[in-house]
């Protein structure tokens with residue numbers, strides 16, 4: 001006879017044990033609700049994952065915290081964890097579109113005075129729009145539709161005839177944040193990205209946006225929340241079906257069934273359709289979810305015997321237009337003798353790299369890093385590529401964003417509950433959008449909605 005699946009009862013079932021789901025569960029538990037968290041993977045943390053690879057401890061997923069990410073900073077402190085600053089002493093390296101390499105100091109890119117003035121002018125325009133539209137509901141602003149029906153690429157070129165300035169500004173939202181080409185998302189989506197980080201100027205300032213790391217790793221934040229929840233977190237339990245109605249939900253996962261009053265879907269919106277709904281979700285959600293897609297980025301880790309770049313008074317911070325690796329940073333771990341560099345290969349550059357064999361890809365990527373920091377970069381002791389696009393329960397990186405026109409058309413509905421089903425994820429956040437901080441904010445918000453609805 002087939003073995004019966006265990007059947008659990010809860011007030012709320014949370015689908016996904018990433019930062020959003022765990023924060024939701026934590027908030028609900030503190031509010032007196034009985035919670036079960038169902039997680040597809042054999043670990044918690046979702047897109048945060050700290051692990052040892054070939055003897056090197058790496059942050060495979062999300063890691064940095066900026067000073068405005070107060071939800072995350074507050075939680076880190078509450079959990080008794082410490083943070084440390086990214087290494088940033090010394091000069092940076094810039095590689096222009098023609099391949100010319102410049103070592104520079106300070107915040108200004110080493111471009112012509114005319115281009116620099118255009119970069120500053122475009123930054124001021126974007127800062128103004130970010131402040132005007134704000135991160136909470138940019139779709140509601142009178143300029144929303146206009147900004148959402150033009151690609152960021154073309155919008156930039158309408159603002160400025162300086163191609164170098166457009167490329168540079170585009171890179172800081174396209175390759176560096178949404179990890180999609182600038183022609184694939186709207187100017188409104190770019191404004192949301194800037195507004196969610198406080199301003200576009202903040203996105204340009206690596207000392208702000210990539211400020212601190214957690215000692216022990218970003219995943220340890222999720223692990224600490226899961227430890228508080230104990231047996232309420234069930235691993236290896238992908239939810240396949242969610243039956244829902246007026247009297248609650250029934251989540252069918254591999255190995256377990258949970259019946260609850262409400263559910264929180266704390267998975268990336270691009271994965272909602274991996275679950276069958278009985279009855280199906282409404283038409284509006286079916287449409288909305290199809291207008292979101294994940295970006296693509298390879299996070300490359302290269303570990304060296306020592307941080308050799310520091311000998312030349314280089315910080316390890318590098319930017320390049322039209323380069324395979326568009327950003328490089330010193331990612332040396334707290335208290336580590338070895339030096340670690342992290343580099344990012346985004347969107348179409350990632351496609352091109354994945355078309356190569358593993359050996360060819362490694363040679364091309366390390367070659368690109370060596371163009372910034374010299375031939376010693378070729379001699380990595382440990383080399384690892386975080387490939388979230390291949391992960392069944394993520395399918396891209398860093399996060400999901402709307403296609404052209406999608407944000408103004410559907411944004412207002414993305415957080416609206418459907419019957420007893422609530423939504424929480426960094427990818428539908430306002431402040432901290434696409435970041436751990438936003439995931440925590442969304443987790444707390446969904447939990448508070450449920451607590452407030454109690455009679």
Ligand SMILES: Cc1cc2nc3c(=O)[nH]c(=O)nc-3n(C[C@H](O)[C@H](O)[C@H](O)COP(=O)(O)OP(=O)(O)OC[C@H]3O[C@@H](n4cnc5c(N)ncnc54)[C@H](O)[C@@H]3O)c2cc1C
Pocket residue numbers: 015016017018019020021038039040041044045046047048060061062063064065237238239240266267268271274275299386388393394396397398399424425426427434435436437439
């Ligand atoms: C390479 C990389 C670098 C990043 N860098 C940074 C950074 O420096 N700073 C920063 O703040 N953020 C960064 N991020 C983004 C950050 O990691 C995410 O914003 C954050 O993890 C999102 O949390 P979440 O809980 O919303 O979703 P996730 O972390 O994706 O968690 C969702 C969980 O749901 C589970 N799940 C999915 N489907 C199901 C199902 N059907 N049933 C059960 N469980 C399911 C998944 O396994 C996962 O555990 C980075 C992300 C990546 C990939």
